[in-house]
Amino acid sequence: MSLFDNLKMKRFLLFNFAFLIFNSVAFAQTEEPQMADGFRADGKIFVVVLVLSVVFACLATYLIIIDRKIKKLEDNFSNKK
């Protein structure tokens, strides 16, 4: 009787253990990598794009101004000759 019980118990434990492992593996595979979907859905991402674009546009404009100033200097130099 006790032998039967033991076997039953063993089988029960084994099944449970296998189920646990299977379950954890299956769960790990179905878990989606976290992305900032909520942030995107809110439309707040446009704020980030706008801020970065303004930063870059200002720096680029400054570069254009420097470029034009150098052009003027170059013209001055060639006029002197």
Place this chain on the structure above:
Amino acid sequence: MQKWWWKILAIVMVLYSIAMGFLGNVPRLNILNETIRNLYFHVPLWFAMLVQMGISWVFALMYLNGYKMKYDILSSRAAFVGGMFALPGLITGSIWATFTWGKPWVAEDPKLQGVMAAMIVYFVYYLLRALIPDAQTKARISAVYNIFAFIMTFVFIMIYPRLAPNSLHPGNGGNPAFGKYDMDNMMRLVFYPACMGWILMSIWLLNVLNRMKKLQYKLDNDEEVN
């Protein structure tokens, strides 16, 4: 206007990469998550740096063939612009690594070792230029050193990490690059313009610095740069 179109193109391409870099779809990957968007900003800096160092190398060779000062000016300015792009490249890489590899600097990683070696090589180039007072000597010694510097940089950054047995950095040590698995066609539509845009921006910076240095030369020597 004819001379301006590529500068406008550079600005438009970078602005496009900023907008689409955040708004476009990216693959959903573990560990990387949204940081995969750094690809649009970190990698183009290194491409621009390599292009600048390449330009610097070509004009160092041209300087040695006839010792014309205008080539030395262009070559040295390109090396400085390259360094200016490598620095943010290094910092952005470190920030990215902190959140994906767990620490800012993985000293045993071959890509990072190669980059560090390349930075030291160019640091010595800047030192050489800073320490030699005579313009002709400075130009000749730094041009000869430059031949070695660019080749070593190419070996350190592009070849050595790929031969190494393992690396955390994508595209190295048997580790596939982003292009193989992670970068889909949507990302390519942003990544390539981003690279072109930043390379053109670096060439524009080189153009401005080069003209400035030539004016300085005229002012100092009272003659045209030959």
